[in-house]
Amino acid sequence: MADRFADSERAGIGWLAKAWPLIWPPIATAIIVGVVWEVITIALEIPSYFVPAPSRIWSAFWGNPGALMFHAGVTLLEAVSGLIIGSFLGAILGTGFAYSRLLSRGLLPFVIAANTIPVVAIAPIIILWFGHGIESKIAVTTFLSFFPLALNMMKGLQSYDRTVMDVFHVAAATPAQRFFKMRLPSALPFVFVGIKINVTFSVIGAIVAEFVQADKGLGFVIMTTYRTLNMPRLWAALVISAVIGLVFFAIVTAVERLTIPWHSSMRAEL
Numbered sequence: 001m002a003d004r005f006a007d008s009e010r011a012g013i014g015w016l017a018k019a020w021p022l023i024w025p026p027i028a029t030a031i032i033v034g035v036v037w038e039v040i041t042i043a044l045e046i047p048s049y050f051v052p053a054p055s056r057i058w059s060a061f062w063g064n065p066g067a068l069m070f071h072a073g074v075t076l077l078e079a080v081s082g083l084i085i086g087s088f089l090g091a092i093l094g095t096g097f098a099y100s101r102l103l104s105r106g107l108l109p110f111v112i113a114a115n116t117i118p119v120v121a122i123a124p125i126i127i128l129w130f131g132h133g134i135e136s137k138i139a140v141t142t143f144l145s146f147f148p149l150a151l152n153m154m155k156g157l158q159s160y161d162r163t164v165m166d167v168f169h170v171a172a173a174t175p176a177q178r179f180f181k182m183r184l185p186s187a188l189p190f191v192f193v194g195i196k197i198n199v200t201f202s203v204i205g206a207i208v209a210e211f212v213q214a215d216k217g218l219g220f221v222i223m224t225t226y227r228t229l230n231m232p233r234l235w236a237a238l239v240i241s242a243v244i245g246l247v248f249f250a251i252v253t254a255v256e257r258l259t260i261p262w263h264s265s266m267r268a269e270l
Contacts, residue, residue: 034054037053037054038053038054038055041053048231048232049229049231050231051231052231052232052235056232057232057235057236057239058236059232060230060232060233060235060236061233061236061239061240063233068221068233068236068237068240070216071216071217071218071220071221071237072218072240072241072244074134074216074217074218075203075206075207075210075217075218075219075241075244076244077134078134078137078138078141078206078209078210078217079141079202079203079205079206079244079248080202081138081141081142082137082138082139082140082141082142082143082144082145082202082205082206083141083145083198083199083202083248085138085142085145086141086142086143086144086145086146086149086198086202087145087146087149087194087195087198089142089146089150090145090146090147090148090149090150090153090194090198091149091150091153091191093107093111093146093150093153094149094150094151094152094153094154094156094157095153095154095157097150097153097154098153098154098156098157098158098183099157104154108154111147111150111151112147114147115147119140119143119144119204119205119208119209120208120211120212122140122143123140123205123208123209123211123212124212124213126139126140126143126209127140127209127212127213132213132214136209136213137205137206137209137210137214137217140205140206140208140209141201141202141205141206141209143205144198144201144202144204144205145198145201145202145205148194148197148198148201149191149194149195149197149198150194151194152190152191152193152194152197153187153190153191153194155187155190156186156187156188156189156190156191157183157184157186157187159186159187159190160182160183160186160187161186164182165178165182168181168182185260188259188260189260192252192255192256192259192260195252196249196252196253199245199248199249199252200245200248200249202248203241203244203245203248206218206219207219207222207241210223211223218237218240218241221233221234221237222234222237222238225237
């Protein structure tokens with residue numbers, strides 16, 4: 001038991017040693033920016049309704065942290081649900097585009113056109129269709145998370161090595177074997193790029209949908225605090241939304257490193 005505990009402790013220390021070069025630069029940058037921000041706002045006596053000092057933002061959060069975390073949880077649920085559904089549907093459509101030139105030529109222009117529609121324009125329509133509940137916010141997030149992965153999945157499945165394909169053909173590999181053992185692995189770097197884009201879009205979509213019609217969520221907090229000029233609390237909601245996006249991105253990056261450690265981008269120095 002003691003040996004296993006010691007091994008796990010050494011493994012934890014080893015992981016921290018590997019991750020520390022990636023962790024300390026953003027932490028140091030955040031501390032420096034926060035200190036400079038605080039000093040400038042105090043020295044220049046900038047009103048809190050214009051740009052609140054970090055200390056005021058921190059106080060606004062700790063004044064009622066439970067309420068803010070509840071609203072953050074609602075936004076998180078909407079973002080995660082839309083991310084999963086949109087990415088799944090996008091992966092299916094992207095696979096169809098990669099295997100069917102007719103499908104790609106017929107639908108891809110409309111997919112690209114739909115992707116250019118601003119979310120603030122499409123959100124009221126989707127809310128009208130799905131109602132004012134959480135379903136409409138998930139639908140908006142799904143809409144935003146759909147297209148990036150569809151395009152990246154298509155490009156990834158089309159970017160396989162032709163020489164390797166010839167080897168699979170000579171070996172009489174089945175279509176399923178060619179997909180799962182050759183085309184999908186080569187597409188994974190593109191897939192993770194699409195998911196990383198979806199991570200940010202999912203949070204944006206959930207918050208923008210809450211701008212239009214909601215009684216909970218970070219978007220609701222931002223809109224209500226803006227009307228009352230409670231800027232420290234508004235900035236606290238913004239910081240929480242940014243932290244959610246960063247945590248999402250870090251999780252996807254960790255999964256990417258575990259899934260495709262063989263790819264050159266995983267060995268590159270950051």
